[in-house]
Amino acid sequence: MLCTANGTRLLTASTAQSAQICIDTLNNQQPPRSSPLYTVMAMANTLEFNPATCRQAWVIRGQSHSRRIATWPTWFARNRGEKPLLYLHSATSSAQLCSLSRGTEQRGILCNDIQTRPARWTRGAHPSLPLWLASNPHCTPYDPASGEETRAIVLAALHALYIEGRPGFYYLALHDQHDGPGLAQQDRADAIKGMYRIGREPPAPLHVRLLGAGYVFAEVVHAARLLEEDWNVSAQLWSCPSYTRLVREANAAERWNRLHPLAEKRSSHLRDCLAGNDSPVIAVTGYPQSVVDPLAAHVRARFVALGAGSVRPAAPDRYWITALALKALAEDGLIGPQQVERALQQYRLR
The missing domain is CATH 3.40.50.970 (Thiamin diphosphate (ThDP)-binding fold, Pyr/PP domains)
Structure with missing residues (x-):
């Protein structure tokens, strides 16, 4: 031996x-x-x-x-x-x-x-x-x-x-x-890397991207339905089995680019998945918000991190996710703040 x-x-x-x-x-x-x-x-x-x-x-x-x-x-x-x-x-x-x-x-x-x-x-x-x-x-x-x-x-x-x-x-x-969510054969490699897309978002004038992991992903799916049915907002869904792996790879690519200014820049799975779109990104975890906060450095769009303690002691539910997705759209000037206020009242969040 x-x-x-x-x-x-x-x-x-x-x-x-x-x-x-x-x-x-x-x-x-x-x-x-x-x-x-x-x-x-x-x-x-x-x-x-x-x-x-x-x-x-x-x-x-x-x-x-x-x-x-x-x-x-x-x-x-x-x-x-x-x-x-x-x-x-x-x-x-x-x-x-x-x-x-x-x-x-x-x-x-x-x-x-x-x-x-x-x-x-x-x-x-x-x-x-x-x-x-x-x-x-x-x-x-x-x-x-x-x-x-x-x-x-x-x-x-x-x-x-x-x-x-x-x-x-x-x-x-x-x-x-x-x-x-189910996991198709062609999505397995992306899931292991940390995130993969679920389905296709319905057509709508406004768009957000919702990321979720673990048991809280079910609430993210429900939030996507609320956004579509109540607010005519389309949500692109991503399941993220490992936020940590996404951050580590993105940090490694950034570090390599910093040390090799003459070489072709390296990308990361996180950047590749979210490229070509500037709609707000809302990342949700059942753990404390600090688990998803590091993603912000690598997202080239308005980014909202949500977790246990963000708006209540437990993880945010579908109503909070919906309201804060609308708030991100309002901060980008795509809707008025009155719609955010209406969502807070409609879902009895205050």
């Missing part, structure tokens, strides 16, 4: 082979549409109990307050060769998640179901947790809106971590709502 000097696990040819077996087995299944939580549970069951994969991957199900390696299966503690790792846990704070990631040597696919459990904080997570995720260079965090997005992310993570050998770990926030 090949190991580093400090005993951490190493990728071997058998690691890649195990990952490919897991990917092929999961791809051969045709699961029904489900929530992110139940999609991961079904994938975990396949990896753990299917004869083709039960010896090819580690599946750990546990609570994050358990910090001792001894509480894990003994074969994980004693086996220093790396296999694909899928860890289902419930971490409420950055301290718990930090401890957990140290235990996994900052490897694997960590799936957190805390937002499906009763808790004192928005989405079940302490406000420090999303900030820790965004600032940890070892972590690639995702907040999928649907089971289809979740499935694509787990498969991409298996390939990136255990076949390509990329460092770090993936993190998925899981909710149990079943009304997320």
Whole structure:
């Protein structure tokens, strides 16, 4: 068994082979549409109990307050060769998640179901947790809106971590709502990069762009309907499974352009998706607003960041999203402020 000097696990040819077996087995299944939580549970069951994969991957199900390696299966503690790792846990704070990631040597696919459990904080997570995720260079965090997005992310993570050998770990926030968007085959690569477009907006004289992630994406969809039906405003919808990945890539492109003034400028997935349009962009998250604030530096249009704490302690609902989209149009001089005032009264937001 090949190991580093400090005993951490190493990728071997058998690691890649195990990952490919897991990917092929999961791809051969045709699961029904489900929530992110139940999609991961079904994938975990396949990896753990299917004869083709039960010896090819580690599946750990546990609570994050358990910090001792001894509480894990003994074969994980004693086996220093790396296999694909899928860890289902419930971490409420950055301290718990930090401890957990140290235990996994900052490897694997960590799936957190805390937002499906009763808790004192928005989405079940302490406000420090999303900030820790965004600032940890070892972590690639995702907040999928649907089971289809979740499935694509787990498969991409298996390939990136255990076949390509990329460092770090993936993190998925899981909710149990079943009304997320579908994910077409041609959109999977864009979803992994951080955002992809949902459908086509109806014709209308006024336009906005609505971005959403996780369970709050359902409210974004409802806001798009309200804008169309009540205000004759067309909304272009984007599902954004990873705001953090979008920001990191955009920052990297900006940094490269700064250091290479004579070279052709690099773009980013965020800029490419939002190019050719100057209508307002409203980005919504169920986490605190600070998760989406960094996108503003890379959006060449009026930008509105919305999250928990922006207008109320919880994430903004469809009515707040609609009213603030109208406010963005008013600030661009495309409608009068009276329409914003009417929306606030009509939806009883004051």
